[in-house]
Amino acid sequence: MATATESPSAHGGVFRRLSRTLFRHPLLKLATLLAAPITWMVVVYLGALAFLLVTAFWSVDSFTGSIVRSWGFQNFQELWSVQVYRTIALRTLGIAIGVAVADIMLAFPLAYYAARIATPRVRNALLLAVVVPLWASYLVRVFAWKLILTPNGFLNWLVELTGVGSLQIGASNWAVWITFVYLWLPFTLLPIYSSLERIPPSFLEASSDLGGKSWVTFRRVVWPLALPGVVAGSIFAFSLTLGDYITPTLVGNTQFIGNVIYNNVGIANNLPLAAAYAFVPIVIISVYLIIARALGAFEAL
């Protein structure tokens, strides 16, 4: 009976027959939809990632420069025994912690103002103002700090206006730190904002009704409830710093984990060592994520 009415229409005939087939066979439809994205991600990305992790256990023939596929922990041993690599890892970790702390201190007041004091219109304007710099090109924002921090640049002009002398941090760890703080500030701010916004006003009223002074209310009600958001925000500042190589190259004068990886892939042509060193940020971030999860940060994301 169906066959009697089945007359392919003039336009879209092929599409129709196709869509009818797909409608009758949902599994086929699912396969059609998933084939391309899954193949892409598995072949291009996950495959590459898995290969990289395997490479960490291989070595490079120092004579020919080609990769030798013999298994071992020699790269990890080298990274552990050479002082420089340890120093660089600790320096990167230290800066990452410093960046996360500074970002929280800068972000919290603005997030608090937006979430609890500002009118809805001001709140939306503030949130937009925070997000816009994220899209203003990462490299250009690093470059902006290079301009600001040059010896006769904007920062020194500002410092000299105050008459306390001059400030020479053009190419230093301070420059790297301040640039990272700038780059990741919006990432830190948004989770803190959303955790503050979710605190019911009645909690604060209850606290003050029970005689809590504003500082006590902040310390015992607001801060504990905001903590998951603060930790969630710090994840970005922390982990993005650990893997970055552009900022230290442009505004710094020391090596960071990212620089060592970058140089070993490029100039030094030692991919296995670079892959092994890439385990350092992965391990640190994993530990950090486990701690963050215990503090409830994932619900605040």
Add this chain to the structure above:
Amino acid sequence: MEPRGARIAVRVMTWITLLFLYIPLVIIIVYAFNDSIGQKWPLEGVTTRWFGVAWSNGEVRQSLVNSLVVAAIATVLALLLGTAASFAVHRFRFFGREAVSFALVLPIALPGILTGIALNSAINVSGVPFSLLTIMVGHATFCVVVVYNNVLARLRRTPTSLVEASMDLGADGWQTFRYVTFPALRTALVAGALLAFALSFDEIIVTNFVSGVELTLPKWIFNNLRQPRNRPVVNVVAVVVMLLSLIPVYLAQRLAGREGVGVGGSGTRSA
């Protein structure tokens, strides 16, 4: 209620943070008009001549064309892959559904340098020469997720009863897609595409690893930063890159902002 003093302090800190966020962007724009080849602040003179110099620089023009072509094709790839994946995840319950979402987010969740070296070593092994094609593939890999997030969010907010109504009224699968599903998705697709374009256009971290000798605008800036004679052109190119990545985001916001498109948050990545 906060005491008066605390409110004022919070307000002052808010302003300081806002200045901290915006002064560097203003500085970038101002320096593009710097007459001198030095970097002294305040500027000693103002000119627009470096825009002309930048435009007549063949390498810069080639980099601009490369960046536009790469961003356009990476966006098309991301649209196809991201839309297909979001339909599959929205319409079906299947084994490994969570894993699909996870795999798509991974390229922006992991530090960019990992994505970079992973793709770099894979390209080396596969024997494919480094070219614009490898940049497109690399960029598409981390652009898929912005399309995916935007389309999936829209699918979740579009009532399935609309699709059922269309079918009940006699439309076949194709007609339903053409007249019901697609119009509901249109702005989400455009917004996702604009964001993917912006993400690709100013990318440097992964680009360095997958581009070989090919140049994109950000890579040109990165290579020329330390050459004093190219400083004024770098300043100009920096402004162009900044504006060309902000404009699509602004359009995406305008186009679908009211409908809640994920311009901010974890869909964004810079590193």
